[in-house]
Amino acid sequence: MAPWLEFPYEMKNITGEDDKILRKCLLGYKKPFVRCGEKGISTHIPEIAVELIKINFFNLGNFQGLNEAVKEKSWKTLEKAPSPRFIKTHLPLSLLPPNLLSTAKVVYVARDPRDVAVSYYYLYKMTNKSLLRANVTHFWEAFRRDLLPWTPIVEHANEAYEKRHHPNLHFVFYENMKKDLHTEIGKVCKFLNKDYTDAQIDRLAEHLSFDSLRKNKNVNNTTTKDSEIQFIRKGEAGGWRSHFDEKMQLQAEEFLLTRLAGLELSYPSFPTHEITKL
Template identity: 50%
Template sequence: MAPALDLPYEIRNVTPEEDKLIKKCVIGHTKPFVKCGKKGYVMPGAFRNHARAIHDMEVRPDDVWVITFPRSGTTWTQEMVWLLENNLDYAAARNTPLFERFPMLEISSMVPEMAIELIKADFLNLASFQGLNKAVRVQSWESIDKAPSPRFIKTHLPLSLLPPDLLDKAKVIYVARDPRDIAVSYYYLHKMVGKTLYRASFKNFWNVFKKDLLPWTPVVTHNNEAWSQRHNKNLHFVFYEDMIKDLRKVIHGMCHFLGRNYLDEQINTLADHLSFDSLRKNKNVNNTTDGNNNIQFIRKGEAGGWVTHFDQEMRDEANDYLSTRLCGLDLRYPSYNEDHIECSRL
């Protein structure tokens, strides 16, 4: 790796009150959470010790990165991209878990301090989730740094916390999703991983989410960093809702971005492979931690499902949350087409 540089952004602890709110929804962490940079991206305290290595990581010109906020179609996109870049080798995909083919850059930073020994002992199948067993033994970015090319890298970090030459060198796919649907799916992810130890209700979770106090938030700011780079030749911006609406069209667009050519019949076969019914049955993709758990890592694959989880008060809060954060931006979510964005509350 290149010599370490001083970080161009500040990392500071959240307030004690904020830390208490976060830890009601994100269990197992003992260190205070932190906010990173001027935009205040929330991360576990361990990230303080890892940020520089990630920022200084060497980017290779044949890297392919998938960047998303959590629960925005990350796994779906990873499987699509890996297969397109590997000549639709379904046999190889079946033989190797997705987290090995397409590892997560910062996952070692996300492991709760209280969970490390449990992961090593494979408590409740936690070691098999996203390759956590390896991530608690070897720093994830070190494994990626030593991996042979071409590398496929997943991250939930925003562009501003990643290597500054990323878009100058590598191909980057960014997927954004309506934050209201993200909130629901993100909650169920925490319930799946925390199992019976998880006590927060969805209303409590939403209360922290809307304050931009969960890991990797603020989500709209995260999305907008990529949206503002959407014309960069090395960044391909996709909305999750468009993948739901017309997956084959999205696959064609991805092929164009990656410089890959496939027959329509091959595209159709890939689209069938990427259907949610297929992905749920695919153990190398569906990272559900317990076969008897009724909460699946690959959930419903829908847009607009948030309405069944929000009461009227929460719907009003969600509208205020979005209209306030979208004020002054040209970013709009396909499922949130408000003609007038309320800016008076800023």
């Protein structure tokens, strides 16, 4: 195996206000808790940051559902997997091998951060129920302050967006897939140098529709019968509106305006004509 690369983010202590928010959000929370720099993941201790990187991959070539996937450390599964491998990760490009785009094809899916926060909340309820004390409001507060793993979310997406013209990276918005899955599948086919007929793409679009994925036990392999706590839950674009009160909506607009300032990145679901005057 190649030697471990130097961890790319500086470890920083959280503020007193951050500490209060985390106590509202997580059961059993106690210091030390560090933030990995201005553009990094947050975790309880630095050693866990490295472990988080090591386990945060799924081999989709033999994916049997989330419950099965977590039984073995995924980096071990990947070591044993034959090539070509289909790998899923939530890590930003800066926490992946620096030669990644020279050796692999990468499809990056970005989503409205407001919907990401809601989806992330329910995923946390499913996988870390014993650790979560937060309601959606508390979780959003931690999310927008970059106190949860895989945040800050806009910077995460922007790392990939800046490389969107690289021949080995395909950048796609979740909202565009919801709007026209057939067209987006065609773009991915072209990116992967695959040629399929319209009829084949239609069948694939049906197979990949949200209703089909929800019924697919190899994908939506969850132990709870609660419809709100499922790996494949609702898959909506704009579902955050039913979870955010007026204060949270204004916070989210300010969050997006601030984080997107000076960037070429913009989200299809955050057009300027919908922005409330703050």
